[in-house]
Amino acid sequence: MNLLPASSRLRVAIIGGGFSGAAVAWHLAQMPRPERISISVIEPRPVLGGGLAYSSEEPSHRVNVPAIRMSMAPDDPQHFARWLTGSGELEHDPDAIWKNGDAFPRRRVFGRYVAEHLAPYLGSGLVRHAEGLAIRVTRDASGAGWTVHTSSGLVAADIVVLAATHPQPAIPAALIHLTEAPGFIADPYAPAALAGIGPEASVLIVGSGLTSADMVAELDRRGHRGRILALSRRGLRSRGHPDVRGEPFGDFASAPATTVEFGDHVG
Structure with a gap:
């Protein structure tokens, strides 16, 4: 789909530079003819990729799924696992290995993985880090674009991607x-x-x-x-991971069920 004439440069502003925002920028930067796109990531943290989830410096905060199931590349499920093996992180963190062999590295390690893959595009200028907090987004008078108002200035865009995290929980x-x-x-x-x-x-x-x-x-x-x-309102607690890893499953193509039918109850 052609979003702009051939002579135009598509300006994309991504609000939020955690995993979601950084991954969107990374994939956009790998599109054909990168000279036709300008990518700005608006994020108040000094480093992109960590966000709320993966910036924690607390060593006991770990990812909650096995590393083998985490990847920036949907068509390459081993992407993070390979990087993790070559990073040397597991050599200094024996507690990351679960008894079934799965690796649960510290969350900041996954943030480092994302940051390292985005770094070449930041270095080349294809991706720009607009370090600041997004305050509001307004539609241009022409109706053809957007302006993101940030704590450090304005960012003009043809497309705005909302990749912000959830707000801090309120006190009950x-x-x-x-x-x-x-x-x-x-x-x-x-x-x-x-x-x-x-x-x-x-x-x-x-x-x-x-x-x-x-x-x-x-x-x-x-x-x-x-x-x-x-x-707990329901008397439940976080469930641990099973000893044996199951295969992923799910049907995301069919329309979800909206009703339920009860059969005979067997006592």
Whole structure:
């Protein structure tokens, strides 16, 4: 599909420079005739590729799927696994290897993988890092383009890709009165957020999903031995990985079911 006349240069602005935004930029940069495209990635962090998910410096924060299932290249499932093997990261991190042989490296390692693959295009100028926070997007008066207003200036674009992360979770209304209370941690991913928790302290975690698992792992690394209680609305907790890896499956081509039919109940 021709989006612009042959003489024009397509300007793409990507809001968000984490994995999603960096991967979009990487794939666009590999398209034929790169001189016909201009790619700007708007991201406040100094390095592209990490984002919220893969910028953590906490060594206990690991990817939650095996490395063999992570890749920037959909047609090359081993892309990250090969890079990881050659990076030397696993030699310094024996805990990354699970008992079935799967590798679960630290999340910042995956961010490094993304950053390294995008680096040549940043170096050549094909991809530009607009370091700043996107504030708003406006339509040009002509209706033919967009302007992204950032904390460091304006970025003009013909196409805007929204690859921003989710906002920081809000404090539940029932706990809002605890905001200023000692020992209350609203943002557990803030630098050194758990550093002040004593090794024998009793800890209450509101929620039992992946963030909860991250916090337990970090507390354990810090030598915590006190009681930890996690609250779940459904009485559930994060499930561990099975010993044997199953094959991926899924049907994403057919229309999903919207009704359910109950058969005879067998007691």
